[in-house]
Amino acid sequence: MHALLDPQEMGQADRLAAEMGTPSFTLMERAGTAVADVVARFPLPTRVIVLCGPGNNGGDGFVAARVLTQRGFRVRVALLGERARLTGDARRAAERWRGTVEEPAVLDLTEAGVIVDALFGAGLARDLDGAAKALVTRMAASGRPIVAVDLPSGLDGATGKVRGAAAQAQETITFFRRKPGHLLEPGRSLCGRVRVADIGIPDAVLDVIRPATSVNMPDLWRPVFPLPSALGHKYDRGHAVVVSGGAWTCGAARLSARGALRAGAGLVTVALPPDALPLHAASYAAIMPRPMACDDDLAALLADRRLGTVVLGPGLGLGAATRAKIDITAPGRRLVLDADALTSYAGVPWALADLAARTAGLIITPHEGEFARLFAGDRAVLEAPSKLARARAAAARLGAVVVLKGADTVVAAPDGRAAIAENAPAYLATAGAGDVLAGMAGGLLAQAMPPFEAAAAAVWLHGEAARAAGPGLVADDLPEALREVYRRLYELFGVR
Numbered sequence: 001m002h003a004l005l006d007p008q009e010m011g012q013a014d015r016l017a018a019e020m021g022t023p024s025f026t027l028m029e030r031a032g033t034a035v036a037d038v039v040a041r042f043p044l045p046t047r048v049i050v051l052c053g054p055g056n057n058g059g060d061g062f063v064a065a066r067v068l069t070q071r072g073f074r075v076r077v078a079l080l081g082e083r084a085r086l087t088g089d090a091r092r093a094a095e096r097w098r099g100t101v102e103e104p105a106v107l108d109l110t111e112a113g114v115i116v117d118a119l120f121g122a123g124l125a126r127d128l129d130g131a132a133k134a135l136v137t138r139m140a141a142s143g144r145p146i147v148a149v150d151l152p153s154g155l156d157g158a159t160g161k162v163r164g165a166a167a168q169a170q171e172t173i174t175f176f177r178r179k180p181g182h183l184l185e186p187g188r189s190l191c192g193r194v195r196v197a198d199i200g201i202p203d204a205v206l207d208v209i210r211p212a213t214s215v216n217m218p219d220l221w222r223p224v225f226p227l228p229s230a231l232g233h234k235y236d237r238g239h240a241v242v243v244s245g246g247a248w249t250c251g252a253a254r255l256s257a258r259g260a261l262r263a264g265a266g267l268v269t270v271a272l273p274p275d276a277l278p279l280h281a282a283s284y285a286a287i288m289p290r291p292m293a294c295d296d297d298l299a300a301l302l303a304d305r306r307l308g309t310v311v312l313g314p315g316l317g318l319g320a321a322t323r324a325k326i327d328i329t330a331p332g333r334r335l336v337l338d339a340d341a342l343t344s345y346a347g348v349p350w351a352l353a354d355l356a357a358r359t360a361g362l363i364i365t366p367h368e369g370e371f372a373r374l375f376a377g378d379r380a381v382l383e384a385p386s387k388l389a390r391a392r393a394a395a396a397r398l399g400a401v402v403v404l405k406g407a408d409t410v411v412a413a414p415d416g417r418a419a420i421a422e423n424a425p426a427y428l429a430t431a432g433a434g435d436v437l438a439g440m441a442g443g444l445l446a447q448a449m450p451p452f453e454a455a456a457a458a459v460w461l462h463g464e465a466a467r468a469a470g471p472g473l474v475a476d477d478l479p480e481a482l483r484e485v486y487r488r489l490y491e492l493f494g495v496r
């Protein structure tokens with residue numbers, strides 16, 4: 001699993017590594033050397049300025065400065081704070097640096113060919129202000145390439161938020177595993193290219209730490225991903241239902257239905273108002289339209305308990321009529337709720353929690369606007385410290401899997417597991433893309449994937465489909481592009 005460690009967990013990894021035989025100063029030596037390796041890609045005789053902070057991030061900077069000097073670079077080192085106040089490993093690293101330690105104020109940062117930002121990393125404890133903020137602001141204004149040690153200083157590794165100030169890095173070198181702040185915006189953008197250095201912390205520490213957050217990658221959901229079997233048939237591959245709006249708004253449900261089919265659902269039924277029939281029939285011949293002139297028709301259709309998975313929301317309209325359809329559908333079924341379905345619960349998340357308890361599994365797929373509307377007034381959720389924490393709090397509140405969308409889509413489960421996506425290209429933000437995603441999640445849920453894994457797989461596949469379709473994509477391209485993505489995924493999973 002591509003685990004992500006928050007700063008506390010990273011500290012634990014550090015301590016466990018020491019218990020398993022690798023002293024923390026050895027880790028610092030390796031970390032600083034790894035930073036030097038990255039900086040050494042700049043050509044000799046590049047002038048390097050290393051800005052060290054008062055803690056171990058600064059210690060890494062001292063090590064990097066020493067190694068770079070040995071390799072022939074011209075290195076100047078400045079320390080934020082007093083040298084006499086350095087302690088522990090950082091003090092030892094500073095003692096091994098034989099050159100001058102300057103005041104940051106005397107340096108012209110624009111003279112640097114590259115700046116090493118070793119001011120603050122995992123130990124950032126509060127917003128930058130005073131001299132620290134001024135130095136980071138100067139560094140940002142220098143226009144020089146910056147290599148950040150662990151994190152751009154001022155970026156919070158747990159949240160991806162900027163605390164006071166942070167300078168755009170060209171590259172960031174972090175250690176052992178990435179942190180959530182490397183993936184959550186604006187952190188991801190600020191880090192530039194992120195490299196992960198192996199500094200000798202054994203993977204076995206993860207068995208103790210058991211991190212709950214990971215990058216959304218296939219290894220997260222591979223064990224439960226539905227692969228077609230030679231002995232199987234379409235009825236083994238799940239039956240998803242998409243509930244459609246009328247003729248004027250049914251494009252959204254058409255996209256969802258196509259997403260569900262291409263994600264591998266064996267059958268997709270669309271419950272639709274009669275005026276939407278020609279449009280759905282023209283969309284995919286493979287979908288099965290069923291008339292839904294009134295709620296009783298929906299109830300009659302769902303009397304067939306094999307229709308166990310339902311997608312509701314895209315283009316469905318707001319308010320009581322939509323809530324009524326959701327009420328009819330929920331008991332004992334797996335549901336994906338998106339768009340209008342979510343806004344129909346604006347400000348009453350507890351009603352959605354009640355509903356979730358009646359389902360056999362619920363995934364919700366809000367974008368930030370829908371999320372804010374749904375949880376309006378719920379400060380514990382809306383004011384949680386990061387997008388990751390908000391999604392987790394929401395999942396716990398609802399007893400549902402929450403897909404909080406965006407460039408850094410977070411999937412969170414009520415049990416605390418969470419995954420952050422990093423594969424969605426910016427051009428995925430286009431009308432209807434979310435409708436396809438909801439359908440794909442429904443398609444995977446129908447194939448008996450558990451809700452967290454179904455949601456995570458849908459998000460990853462959706463991002464890959466966008467990349468496969470390429471720039472200029474419209475939402476209609478996404479289900480088609482899934483064929484290529486599945487072909488590659490099957491290869492990866494060894495399916496012939």
Ligand SMILES: NC(=O)C1=CN([C@@H]2O[C@H](COP(=O)(O)OP(=O)(O)OC[C@H]3O[C@@H](n4cnc5c(N)ncnc54)[C@H](OP(=O)(O)O)[C@@H]3O)[C@@H](O)[C@H]2O)[C@@H](O)CC1
Binds near residue numbers: 013059132
């Ligand atoms: N864990 C590992 O396995 C490994 C970790 N390694 C490295 O250690 C780094 C973490 O080191 P760290 O814990 O010493 O914290 P660090 O980022 O240097 O900052 C703490 C210092 O900053 C200060 N300070 C904080 N906020 C401030 C503010 N807003 N404004 C001003 N000052 C502020 C704070 O002062 P205080 O809060 O005590 O007043 C303290 O002096 C990690 O990022 C990685 O580079 C590697 O060596 C390899 C192995």
Ligand SMILES: Nc1ncnc2c1ncn2[C@@H]1O[C@H](COP(=O)(O)OP(=O)(O)O)[C@@H](O)[C@H]1O
Binds near residue numbers: 433
């Ligand atoms: N900047 C971005 N980079 C990558 N993906 C994005 C970005 N912004 C939004 N997305 C993705 O685009 C999709 C848009 O969905 P949504 O907002 O529901 O649109 P719609 O309602 O039109 O379908 C989501 O999957 C979201 O994660």
Ligand SMILES: [K+]
Binds near residue numbers: 148150
């Ligand atoms: K840093």
